[in-house]
Amino acid sequence: DQQVKQNSPSLSVQEGRISILNCDYTNSMFDYFLWYKKYPAEGPTFLISISSIKDKNEDGRFTVFLNKSAKHLSLHIVPSQPGDSAVYFCAAETSGSRLTFGEGTQLTVNP
Amino acid sequence: SAVISQKPSRDICQRGTSLTIQCQVDSQVTMMFWYRQQPGQSLTLIATANQGSEATYESGFVIDKFPISRPNLTFSTLTVSNMSPEDSSIYLCSVEDRGKGNYGYTFGSGTRLTVV
Numbered sequence: 065d066q067q068v069k070q071n072s073p074s075l076s077v078q079e080g081r082i083s084i085l086n087c088d089y090t091n092s093m094f095d096y097f098l099w100y101k102k103y104p105a106e107g108p109t110f111l112i113s114i115s116s117i118k119d120k121n122e123d124g125r126f127t128v129f130l131n132k133s134a135k136h137l138s139l140h141i142v143p144s145q146p147g148d149s150a151v152y153f154c155a156a157e158t159s160g161s162r163l164t165f166g167e168g169t170q171l172t173v174n175p
Numbered sequence: 176s177a178v179i180s181q182k183p184s185r186d187i188c189q190r191g192t193s194l195t196i197q198c199q200v201d202s203q204v205t206m207m208f209w210y211r212q213q214p215g216q217s218l219t220l221i222a223t224a225n226q227g228s229e230a231t232y233e234s235g236f237v238i239d240k241f242p243i244s245r246p247n248l249t250f251s252t253l254t255v256s257n258m259s260p261e262d263s264s265i266y267l268c269s270v271e272d273r274g275k276g277n278y279g280y281t282f283g284s285g286t287r288l289t290v291v
Contacts, residue, residue, distance in 0.1 A: 068217075098279055105184070107267050107282030108218070153217065162208065162233075163280065165217040 067091045068156050070166035077173050083141040085169050087154035090135065094156035098163070099128060099139045102151045111152075112139070144173045177202050177272045181283030188258055188290050195254045196286045198268035203248035208269040208280070209241070218267065224251045258290045 068089045077083045085099075095116040100108035114121040114128045114137065121128050127140045141148055149172050155163040178201040188194050198207065209221040221241055222230040230243040244252045255262050265285045272281040 100282075105284070105287070107179070107181070107269075107284045110272070110279035110281065113279055155218075162220050162223065163218075165219075167215075167217045 066167075067094075068154060068164045068166040070152075070154060070169050072169050073167070074170040074172070077144045077171065079146055079173055079175050080143045083139075083144045083148065083171055083173065085139040085141075085152050085154075085171065087137050087139075087166050088135060089137075089156050091156070091158070091164075092135070093158045094164075095159060096157050097128070097130060097137050098155045098157075099126075100153045100155060100165075101148075102153060102168070108153060141171075144171075146173045146175050149173050177204065177270050177281045179268060179270065179281060179283040181268055181286060183286055184284060185287040186289070188288065190259050190290055192258055193254055193256045194258065194288060195252050196266055196268075197252050198250070198283050200249045200270055204270040205248070206271060207245065207251045209243065209251075209253045210267045210269060210282075212265040212267065212285075214264070221253070221266075255288065258288075260290045263288055263290045 070087050098113040099111040102108040112123050112126045112128050114130050119130050130137045151168045151170050153168045154166045157163050180199040207224045210218045212218045220233050221236045222232045224230045224243045224245040226245045226248050242254045265287050267285045268283045269280045
């Protein structure tokens with residue numbers, strides 16, 4: 065039972081354009097959502113998070129949007145840079161539970 | 176934020192042997208988490224390790240296969256026992272990191288295990 069799904073295994077974007085990474089979840093009890101970036105041979109690095117009481121959180125070039133009714137969140141990166149090329153994982157948790165991760169999306173930003 | 180030193184970074188092991196992975200954190204943390212990332216899949220939680228008590232294992236993972244030690248608040252080990260090729264994965268440790276502006280987790284750099 066995959067409670068957190070990232071349906072796009074890969075995404076390719078031109079430098080300077082917007083990257084939009086999507087994530088869907090099925091467990092309505094999830095109340096906190098996080099995005100991680102992972103480079104090869106490194107552990108995941110925390111990027112940005114959002115509480116279920118919000119619908120948007122912004123940090124520099126990164127913005128996360130949450131649509132609770134649709135059980136959908138997205139990560140927007142603008143402008144995209146070649147250094148953003150990595151695997152992006154969304155993750156979700158409920159109070160007292162542990163992180164549940166999506167399968168990841170490989171983002172490639174082309175110069 | 177917390178800094179985690181994880182080793183080894185990679186290893187190639189013979190089936191039937193065991194490998195112990197170590198994680199050292201630069202600050203005291205209550206809980207440490209061990210994850211597995213099988214090829215092409217998401218990160219799956221193996222167990223949560225609290226200092227001074229038995230680790231709590233997730234469904235599908237057992238102590239005999241993945242014994243965990245947590246001797247103090249800055250260190251933990253995960254052993255992958257009696258390995259088979261199906262154990263070939265990346266293994267990661269993680270801690271809650273409340274030092275950031277956003278509530279998140281910090282991960283070690285991972286151990287890439289290949290069982291032959």
